[in-house]
Amino acid sequence: MNNNYHKILGLRELTSSTFVLEIERRDMKFEPGQHILLGRAGDIHHREYSIYSGVEDKALEVLVKEVEDGEVSKTLKHLKPGDEVEVQGPLGFFTLEDEFLQTGNRFLFIASGTGISPFHSMVRSFPNLNYKVVHGIRHASDAYEKSDYASIRYVACTSRDDQGDFNGRLTSFLQQNEVEPDTHCFLCGNFEMIRDAMNVLEEKGIPQDHLHAEVYF
C-alpha cells in the first residue's frame, strides 16, 4: 500500500462549482495555513491545495474550485467515499508564527474566492484569535460556510450582486475602512487582488513586515 494514499470520507458541495473534499486524515500533523499536494491515487497530475480544516478536526479538508479544463479539480469532483487520493505534505510557510499568536495581536485576513481556505483553518484552529476576514467574491452565495466565522468578524465583498456585507471589490472596502497600523495582514488569492490590496494597506501605513501574502495558482 502506498503510504501517501488516503481514503475519501465525503464531499460537501458548497456551490455548483465549489466543494469541500473530506479526506481521511490518518496521523497527519499540520500548521494552519499549510497546503498539501493532492491528486487522485495513481494519477500523474497533482495540484497544491491549502488545508481548509482545523488542527483538531478529524478529517483533512480542502476547498476545491472546479476549473474548466482543470486536470485535477474535475477528477476530484467525481470522487466517492472510499476512493483514494494521494496526499503529499503538509508543505508551506504561510502560517501564524508563535510570536504572532501572543495575546492582543489583531489579524486581518484578506482572501479572494477559495483563497479563504487557509484562514478557515486558522480560525478553526485558534478559537481565541482576534481576527477579521475580508472575503472578495462575485456573489453572496460564494461566501463558503460563513457561519464558521463570528458574524461580526466576516465581511463578504460581492462584486456581482448587492447581497454581500459590502457591495463592491474588497479593495474598495479596505480603502473605506480603518486598519490599525499594528494589524498583521495576511492575504491569499489571485495575484491581482494581492497586489491591489497590498498597495491599499501600504498607503494606510501598514508596515511591510506586517504584510504576509500567498498567491493562489
Add this chain to the structure above:
Amino acid sequence: MKYHIVQLGCQMNISDGERVQKVLDQLGFEVTDREEDANLLGVIACSVRQKGIDKVYSRIQKWNKWKNKKNLITFVTGCVLPADREKFLKTFDLVFPMSELPSLPDMIYQYGVVSPAGMQTLDKGLAEMEKPVLKTRNEAAFRVSEAQLPVDKKQILHPERGIEEFWHITPKYGSGFEAYIPIQNGCNKFCTYCAVPYTRGREVSRPSGEILNELHHLVENGYKSITLLGQNVNSYGLDKKGDEISFAQLLRMIGEYGNKSQKKFWLYFTSPHPRDMSDEVIEVISQYDCLAKQIHLPIQSGDDEMLVHMNRKHTVEQYRHIVSTIRRLIPQATLFTDIIVGFTGETDAQVENTRKAIAEFKYNMAYIAQYSPRPGAASSRWVDDIPKDEKKKRYHMLTDELMKHSFEYNKRLIGKTVDVLVRGHDRKAGFLSGLTEGKIIVRFPSDDESLIGEFVKVKLHSAATFSTEGEKVNAQASIPVN
C-alpha cells in the same frame, strides 16, 4: 559496447550524470562522444524550459530511425514531468527517475543485454570485465506503459523515493580537481515559475555521514574545488525534523575537517534559498578557511510584489538583512545571484526595482534569465504578457547595471596577488585561466599544463567586466593551511 549520453540542464544534472556514467562503466560499457557509434543511448533530461524537452523529442526520433539498421537501447532519466514521461514511455525503451538508477543494470539485463561479467563485478576494474553482448530483442516485450505498472512502481509520482540508494553510487567524476557532492534532492518551495517540485519531488536530505565520507575521499585525492549541491541546499536537514544535523552544522564539520586535513581546498554550495539562509550559516563560513568566501544567493526580483507573484517567500528587506550580515561578517565575500526578468505582469517600475537591487547589492555576477513559461510550473497557466523585445530590453538594462559593479570590483583587484585554481587553457592563445576563491576569472600567460588543477598565485595587472589578467608569481599557493 559503447554508450553515449546527452546531458541537459543544471549542475545537479551534471552530478547525476556522473553517477549514470559510473553504473554504465561498471557494466562494461565504454563512453563515446559519437552517438552513431553507441549501442546504448541516453538522455539526462531537463524540464526547466520547453526547449530542453523539445531536444529530447528530436533526439529520440532520430535514434528510433537508427533502430532499423542496428540494435540499440535508448533511455531517458533526469528531470521529467509526469506528462512528458507518459509520452516518453511510448518512444524510449527505458524511462526511469534518477532514484531508480541502481536498478539500471537489471533494466538493461531484462531488456536483452547480457553482460554477466559486468553485472556481477560491479566493484572490479574495467580491465577485468568482459564486453557485454547485445542480444536480439523482442521489440514489444519491454514496452511497459504506466497503466500496466503496479501502483508502487509508478515512481515518477515520487521521484524522491529511493534517492538514498542512488547516493550510494560512487560517481565517475568529470574532473580530477573539481567535484560536486549532492546533499539534498527535491524542493518544497513551489516558486510559481519552477517545475522542479514536480520533477524531483519533495526535499530529501542525504545522510551527513555519507556526505562527509565523500568529501574526505575527494580531498584526500587532491580535489580542490568541491561544491555541495541541492535544489535548496541550505534547507538541508529540515526534512528530517531533528534527526539530522543542520546545514550550518554540516558546514562547521567540513570546516573542522578542513582545518585538520592539511590540504587546501575551497568548499562551495549552490543554490541556497534566502528563506533558509540563517545568520549561523554566514557566521560559520566566516570562521573557516576552507569554506569559500563566495555566496550565490538568488534574488529573482528586486520588487516585493513580483516576489509574491513568484511565491518566493521572502521580501527584499529580508534579503537585504542577509546581504548586510554577509558584508559585516565576510567583507571579502563575492556575491552572485539569479534574476528572472520579464515575469508575467512585471511593470517598468518593478524591473527598475530589480535594477536598484543590483546597484545596492553590487553583485559580482548575476545569471539573468528572460522569463519563459516552464511547462508544469504554476506560472505556465498564466499569460506570458511581456513581449520578447521588451524582455530583451530589460535584460540588457539589468546586465548594464551588473557590468558596472562587476567591473568596479575587478578594478579594485589590480595590483593584488590572488590565489587561483587553474582550470585550463584560456581562449586567449598562450594563456591559462582559473578562478579565485570568489570565482573571479583570472587569466595569465602560461603554456604549462601541469598547472591545471593546481593553486597558483597571480599578481593582477588589468581588469575587464567579468575577468582579470595578471602574471603568475613564483610562490605556489598549494601549501598546507592551518
